[in-house]
Amino acid sequence: MELKEILAISGQPDLYRxxxxxxxxxxxxxxxxxxxxxxxxxxRVSALSEISMFTxxxxxPLAAVFTAMYEHTGGKPALSHKESPERLKAFFAEVVPxxxxxxxxxxxxxxxxxxxxxxxxxxxxxxxLPDEEQEPAAE
Numbered sequence: 001m002e003l004k005e006i007l008a009i010s011g012q013p014d015l016y017r018x019x020x021x022x023x024x025x026x027x028x029x030x031x032x033x034x035x036x037x038x039x040x041x042x043x044r045v046s047a048l049s050e051i052s053m054f055t056x057x058x059x060x061p062l063a064a065v066f067t068a069m070y071e072h073t074g075g076k077p078a079l080s081h082k083e084s085p086e087r088l089k090a091f092f093a094e095v096v097p098x099x100x101x102x103x104x105x106x107x108x109x110x111x112x113x114x115x116x117x118x119x120x121x122x123x124x125x126x127x128x129l130p131d132e133e134q135e136p137a138a139e
Contacts, residue, residue, distance in 0.1 A: 003049045003063050003127055006031070008115070010044035015118050018047075031122045048115070053108070054100035062112065066127035068095045069116050077121065081114035088113065 007016045007028055016028035016039075025041040039045060052059040069078055072095050079091055085106045092099060092109045119127070 003066075003124075004047050006048045006119070008046050008048060008051070009039055010046075013114075015048070015115055015122075031118055053096065053112070054103040055096065056098045056100055060096065060099075062115075063127040065096055065112060066116050066119065066124075069113075070120070070125070070127065073120075075120070075125065077117040078113050081110040081117070 005018045007018055007026075009016060009028070015031045017031060019027040019029050019036065021027075022038050025039045025043065026045065027036060027038055029036045048062055051062040053062065053065055072078075079087065081088070083091075088106060088109045089101075091113070092104075
């Protein structure tokens with residue numbers, strides 16, 4: 001399973017694996033259980049491979065943030081997303097030292113930590129983005 005198949009649905013606490021296109025939206029399966037559901041096309045659905053975090057330089061793809069978290073925790077789940085805002089900020093600063101402290105809110109950090117823990121719990125060990133097509137070199 002690749003990160004591009006994992007979806008976040010606005011208003012839903014869980015992460016979902018893309019199963020198929022339906023007439024009115026998409027069919028997804030919860031990562032925490034075998035529950036399948038139809039998500040209407042009117043819902044805000046985002047693939048984790050399309051999400052990035054603000055940094056002082058260029059935005060960092062969520063896959064790179066998850067990879068840094070995985071290395072930092074030694075492949076184990078991170079601290080709980082219910083920790084105090086100070087602990088969450090300190091943890092995130094260790095993992096992504098150059099994150100933009102003005103534009104990345106505690107709610108964003110909580111969401112990233114919760115998603116990371118869900119993915120590790122579901123057996124993810126690699127958080128790679130799909131390879132971008134390489135353009136031919138200019139002559």
